[in-house]
Amino acid sequence: MTATEVRPTRVSAALAAAPRPRRGPRFLPALLFLVLLAGAWQLMAVLLDSVLVPGVPEIVTELADIVSDGSFLDQLGITVLRVALGFALAFVVAVAVGIAMGRNEFARRFFEPAVLLGLTIPGLVWALLCVIWFGIDLVNPVAAVALSSAPPLMLQIYQGTRSVDPDLLEMAHVYRFSRTTRLRKLWLPALAPSLFAGARLGLSLGWKVIVLVEVFGMSSGVGYQLNNAFAAQNVAAVLAWTLLFAVVMALLEYGILQGLERRTSRWRKAVSV
Amino acid sequence: MSAPVTTRVRLDGVGKTFVDARSGTPQQVLADFSLTVEPGELVAVVGASGTGKTTLLHIVAGLVPPDTGTVDRGDPRLGVVFQQPRLLDWLSVRENVTLACEAAGVDAAGADSALAAVGLSEYAGSYPTVLSGGQRQRVAVARAFAVEPDLVLLDEPFSALDELTARKLRLLLQDLWMERSRTGLLVTHNPLEAALLADRVIVLAGRPARIAAEYRVDRERPRSAEDPYLFDLHARIVSAL
Numbered sequence: 001m002t003a004t005e006v007r008p009t010r011v012s013a014a015l016a017a018a019p020r021p022r023r024g025p026r027f028l029p030a031l032l033f034l035v036l037l038a039g040a041w042q043l044m045a046v047l048l049d050s051v052l053v054p055g056v057p058e059i060v061t062e063l064a065d066i067v068s069d070g071s072f073l074d075q076l077g078i079t080v081l082r083v084a085l086g087f088a089l090a091f092v093v094a095v096a097v098g099i100a101m102g103r104n105e106f107a108r109r110f111f112e113p114a115v116l117l118g119l120t121i122p123g124l125v126w127a128l129l130c131v132i133w134f135g136i137d138l139v140n141p142v143a144a145v146a147l148s149s150a151p152p153l154m155l156q157i158y159q160g161t162r163s164v165d166p167d168l169l170e171m172a173h174v175y176r177f178s179r180t181t182r183l184r185k186l187w188l189p190a191l192a193p194s195l196f197a198g199a200r201l202g203l204s205l206g207w208k209v210i211v212l213v214e215v216f217g218m219s220s221g222v223g224y225q226l227n228n229a230f231a232a233q234n235v236a237a238v239l240a241w242t243l244l245f246a247v248v249m250a251l252l253e254y255g256i257l258q259g260l261e262r263r264t265s266r267w268r269k270a271v272s273v
Numbered sequence: 274m275s276a277p278v279t280t281r282v283r284l285d286g287v288g289k290t291f292v293d294a295r296s297g298t299p300q301q302v303l304a305d306f307s308l309t310v311e312p313g314e315l316v317a318v319v320g321a322s323g324t325g326k327t328t329l330l331h332i333v334a335g336l337v338p339p340d341t342g343t344v345d346r347g348d349p350r351l352g353v354v355f356q357q358p359r360l361l362d363w364l365s366v367r368e369n370v371t372l373a374c375e376a377a378g379v380d381a382a383g384a385d386s387a388l389a390a391v392g393l394s395e396y397a398g399s400y401p402t403v404l405s406g407g408q409r410q411r412v413a414v415a416r417a418f419a420v421e422p423d424l425v426l427l428d429e430p431f432s433a434l435d436e437l438t439a440r441k442l443r444l445l446l447q448d449l450w451m452e453r454s455r456t457g458l459l460v461t462h463n464p465l466e467a468a469l470l471a472d473r474v475i476v477l478a479g480r481p482a483r484i485a486a487e488y489r490v491d492r493e494r495p496r497s498a499e500d501p502y503l504f505d506l507h508a509r510i511v512s513a514l
Contacts, residue, residue, distance in 0.1 A: 181376060
């Protein structure tokens with residue numbers, strides 16, 4: 001082909017082959033923030049000298065106790081499982097409803113009030129209602145997480161659906177792509193950015209609600225442990241459990257969400273010249 | 274080489290009116306329009322912008338239903354090249370073509386030979402986003418022919434490209450056309466492109482569109498863009514526009 005057609009390809013290929021930045025510096029800023037936070041906290045604890053503000057060593061001791069006890073993995077695991085089940089339910093429903101809303105005027109008008117209502121109801125209310133209705137069943141936390149994370153997911157997916165290129169849908173129509181092919185090869189990849197934005201928002205709401213549910217109505221999980229620590233006035237334990245919880249969230253964000261996002265947006269890298 | 278072409282497209286008394294989104298006034302694009310594309314024939318429809326060429330093609334493609342009249346074309350397997358490549362950027366070049374093959378129920382191995390035919394074998398594993406505009410459109414051409422179509426629809430396929438690239442792709446299309454006979458409809462605003470590629474050229478004009486002129490292109494393929502006969506025909510098409 002002509003030189004003008006080959007050249008841009010070579011440039012992108014060279015860029016794609018460029019060495020990735022070293023691993024260390026990527027985590028350095030986050031690490032720096034954490035060290036400064038711990039330092040500031042310790043300074044505050046020393047200055048206030050109160051039992052209500054435990055120092056970093058106390059929190060670390062408490063963390064070590066929780067971790068060495070061995071049951072903490074079970075407690076974290078049960079909470080993560082509840083969030084995962086609730087979120088998975090919300091995700092499946094939200095993809096179906098969100099795409100329907102973006103494609104069909106009736107569906108949009110039908111579900112719009114549900115989404116708006118869902119967005120305005122506080123997570124605390126879902127938690128209370130689910131505890132009242134479902135008691136200590138697994139249904140309770142799963143329903144609470146699903147109900148609180150589905151509305152923002154639906155909104156994101158609905159808005160993403162409207163931005164999918166209608167030209168591609170025409171192409172899929174004339175080439176007779178099956179429903180499954182359209183969903184897997186067109187809709188989901190095209191919606192990926194909205195799905196990730198919605199997943200982040202939905203998960204963060206899910207985490208908040210699950211703790212409330214476990215405080216009010218469960219006898220296991222991180223929320224239950226937090227409630228125990230609160231009842232014993234053990235501030236260090238409250239902070240330690242919160243930290244462990246944050247670690248799990250960070251693992252999820254850095255380990256799973258960002259990894260998936262990189263995978264699904266690999267093709268974008270090819271154009272970011 | 275292959276089964277005889279039987280796909281015939283017959284439009285009879287087709288009418289289509291769009292309502293202008295801004296002013297709300299109805300625009301009658303087609304009224305009582307009739308056209309027949311015979312099996313194995315490639316018909317080019319030429320007209321200025323806004324004469325309803327693309328509407329016509331969309332009606333034949335089944336993307337838009339006509340308000341009145343009938344479209345009789347059977348249920349052919351379509352190969353369509355749009356003005357823009359319309360590729361799935363998150364799939365590799367090869368996957369873009371094999372996906373269409375799988376949906377059409379033809380051997381996906383045809384994707385590689387189609388890509389070879391358009392000279393893009395070495396990019397089969399790349400994402401379309403690294404390709405130039407001309408290369409992307411060649412992938413779209415490969416996709417249209419890889420599905421072994423009964424009816425090929427070309428909607429101003431090369432109008433978004435620079436003239437040099439467009440010329441090469443026209444000759445490439447001619448080669449692909451000669452390999453296996455099919456029925457085809459080409460919509461273009463380029464009279465020379467129509468004369469070079471088609472068996473019959475139809476000139477659309479007015480609103481609603483009517484057939485202002487019709488020419489049979491009396492030249493065997495392969496044709497050359499420098500052929501004086503084609504240039505003369507091109508001049509006659511221009512005068513009818």
